[in-house]
Amino acid sequence: MTRTVRLVVFGAGAAVVGILGVLAILVLPAFGGPAHAYRDAAVPAAVAHGTSNAVSSINFDLRGLDTFGEETIFLTSVVVIAVVLRSASDETEQRKKSAGRPLDSTVFGGLLFFPIILIVGLDVVTHGHLTPGGGFQGGVILGTGIHLLYVAGTYRLLERVRPVRPFEWSEAIGAGAFACLGISGLLLGASFLANVIPVGSFGTLFSAGTVPLLNGVVGVEVASGVVVLLSKFFEQAITVRPAHRRAAKTDDKSSSPRER
């Protein structure tokens, strides 16, 4: 394809998308207006299922299948990162001696906030069906919060508190549990991820049926996934060294088995 043909094809496509986009925007309801068709449908459905956080009800109950897809995407991305960033055959892992001490104020702040952030993360996961938040948000808070140990301490301390292997397991278990809860809906009720557990009384901790359970397994999966993901980047940045220093020294531009 020549440059001109490419430009013509792009121009035709862009013109159609542009015209349709403008036409669609012109008939959108005004910003901030009182009419919200989707809200009028979703909020009563959430209330009928005993879920006070309507967003969680949409994510895990009314449109649970979409969230299942998103969790699968998350799992896939973490697996792909783990594969791409694995130690290659021409690399070894090294431990450097502790590279200096962080500032006292950093240590203090890190140790002060470490327990707080874990509690906040657990709170966001367990109350996802009642207040803003949920498994994904709480999982992200938990997964990143653990790394305060690196900010306030050393990489070695982080490695001791956070062995990667169990997190790899719990990530897979979380994702699998999501699928199992979905299939149990299929077996007991009408459809995949149907809310088959009694929804309880509105606004209490034990309400909303499967929503808090799904929040919990998503929390486990996302927290573990974030830990695994970041651990791969930490390994690359801190501990991985090329094993054959000779090859690196003689010719930097020679093609290596694994380009990075």
Add this chain to the structure above:
Amino acid sequence: MTPFIVVALTLVLLGGTATVLTGQPERQAVMLSVYGGLLGVLFMTLSAPDVALSQIGVGTAIVPLVVMLTIRRMQSPRRGR
């Protein structure tokens, strides 16, 4: 509520521009983190606290951290290939 939305939108506009115009990648990662926080504020003013929480977790913590670690990996002289 509208004044808050206008202020938050303006901050997002400025933050995004500042992120794009920041030259060095490691400074850009820090600016990206600030920009992520501003987006979180915007989502709060638009009454979307769930989205704001996700945005703050991913946009201010994970993505800038991954960018910083990647830069560190690539800039390390003995390992850069």
